[in-house]
Amino acid sequence: MTKIRQRTRPEPDREPRTQYAALPWRRTPEGAVEVLLVTSRETRRWVIPKGWPIKKLKPAAAAAQEAFEEAGLSGTMGKAVGDYHYDKRLRSGRTQHVRVRVFPLLVAEEHPAWPEMDQRERRWTAPAHAAELVDEPELKLLIAAFNPNG
Template sequence: MSLSRPFGNGDASWLQGLLGLFYKPARLQIAALCIRPGETENEILLVSTRDTGRLILPKGWPEPDRQDYETAATEAYEEAGVIGKTDPHALGTFSSYKGRSDGSKEPTKVLVFKLQFEKQLSEFPELGQRQCLWLPFSEAVEHANENSLKQFLHHHRAEIA
């Protein structure tokens, strides 16, 4: 008669499966860091979230048939009517969250692409749903509502301001 071990041959895959019930890895979002020349320093676009009014970068979920930098350009257009040239190489990432209507927060990792401003349209898909603010770099850092976004901007100041 052979006795079987209840958890396999000493591997801990059962434990990893159990932990997966409690831990969800951050989902990826794509953001546009829209930059335009200002009087004393470059200006950064911040948009408000629709639910809480937090000031963030235009961002959204990756689109399966598009390059990430194209998705960043789409988000800038949809959320703020901004058109420009998007760098195909990501500037970097920061941690964030997606607020849910039930008040919960979903952790996200945000992949950021620089978009050099060309123009801003007077009509765009989310017009009236968000506030769009162009702020000098130093003010944008102060007004951003996420510490990780503030740190990201500080870290990339030389490439932005």
């Protein structure tokens, strides 16, 4: 017997919207990989820099812009390493389902000043520890599996 799924149209604010994120990383002098997390502005949870699409910027460039604004970082963007999903609470109190495309950012420079420096903390740590610090299950997996060598 085959089950037939009835498709229902989700509420308009449940349609997934896309954001772009940077997964900043570097190598220690010993050759180990570290990734950088920042705190979210409102809940102070550990996250990676991310934001909505920016007109006239390709996805990787938008992610790089978020890394500069939120963490004061610049460097070389790589190809997307995956996606994760989360539910964003909107000002209206409703929830928006969001798909986040993640691009690795090999950090070349940590700027001494950046737009959101008074609103966020940043922390370099090993990917396994960073995965423990973030809340989103798919982001945990993505960070834990991160390998800049491919």
